[in-house]
Amino acid sequence: MAPRFIAKQLAWPAGIGGWLVRAGMNRGNARLNSYAVDQLQLVPEDQVLEIGFGGGAALPRLIGGASFVCGVDRSDDVVSAATRKFADVVRAGRAEFHLGAVEKLPLRDGTFTKVLSVHTVYFWQSLEAGSAELARVLAPGGRVVLGFLPKGRMDRMNMPADIFTPREPDDIAAALKATGFSEIEVRRPNSETAWAVATGVRN
Numbered sequence: 001m002a003p004r005f006i007a008k009q010l011a012w013p014a015g016i017g018g019w020l021v022r023a024g025m026n027r028g029n030a031r032l033n034s035y036a037v038d039q040l041q042l043v044p045e046d047q048v049l050e051i052g053f054g055g056g057a058a059l060p061r062l063i064g065g066a067s068f069v070c071g072v073d074r075s076d077d078v079v080s081a082a083t084r085k086f087a088d089v090v091r092a093g094r095a096e097f098h099l100g101a102v103e104k105l106p107l108r109d110g111t112f113t114k115v116l117s118v119h120t121v122y123f124w125q126s127l128e129a130g131s132a133e134l135a136r137v138l139a140p141g142g143r144v145v146l147g148f149l150p151k152g153r154m155d156r157m158n159m160p161a162d163i164f165t166p167r168e169p170d171d172i173a174a175a176l177k178a179t180g181f182s183e184i185e186v187r188r189p190n191s192e193t194a195w196a197v198a199t200g201v202r203n
């Protein structure tokens with residue numbers, strides 16, 4: 001069993017433990033985040049939303065490649081840390097960080113052209129509830145990218161079942177389809193790669 005303390009911090013980083021876990025995630029999740037950002041196909045006009053940005057592994061590239069970036073995370077500490085770290089960009093009106101949950105985003109309909117979320121689907125109340133909110137805040141033609149460790153690999157990590165819900169790639173694809181996405185694909189850089197990325201386009 002993975003230590004409950006670490007599992008809890010991955011799900012909801014807080015305090016000094018959260019600080020350590022955020023730094024660890026930025027290193028451990030760097031390749032997946034980099035691949036996931038590639039799949040966003042950023043253009044300079046993009047208005048990007050990242051849900052569950054944690055230590056902010058993807059944020060520098062999002063901020064560098066889009067005109068505006070909004071981050072939403074359910075951890076107060078995560079939101080405060082990003083607001084401090086990217087204070088200049090926030091002041092310039094090119095980024096905002098908000099406390100919130102994927103199931104009820106504090107954002108208006110059709111606001112974004114791209115949405116990214118990496119290693120968060122295990123914590124969503126349901127794939128459909130989260131996916132429906134992503135569809136709501138994306139403009140038609142907008143692109144969603146979800147990075148995750150598929151259930152088969154996640155099961156080997158023995159994460160506490162009351163904190164992590166492992167997800168099948170087919171279930172993620174089905175939730176996207178059911179909530180208004182098309183052109184859905186699940187891909188990874190090569191067959192040796194443990195993690196995967198699901199992409200779709202808002203109808």
Ligand SMILES: C[S@@+](CC[C@H](N)C(=O)[O-])C[C@H]1O[C@@H](n2cnc3c(N)ncnc32)[C@H](O)[C@@H]1O
Pocket residue numbers: 010011012013025026029033051052053054055056057072073074075078100101102103117118119120123124125
């Ligand atoms: C495992 S970390 C991943 C962080 C980062 N995306 C990465 O790849 O390193 C999960 C993050 O998602 C946030 N999170 C978990 N469930 C969430 C939800 N339902 N809504 C919004 N944020 C959530 C957590 O607070 C945490 O910061």
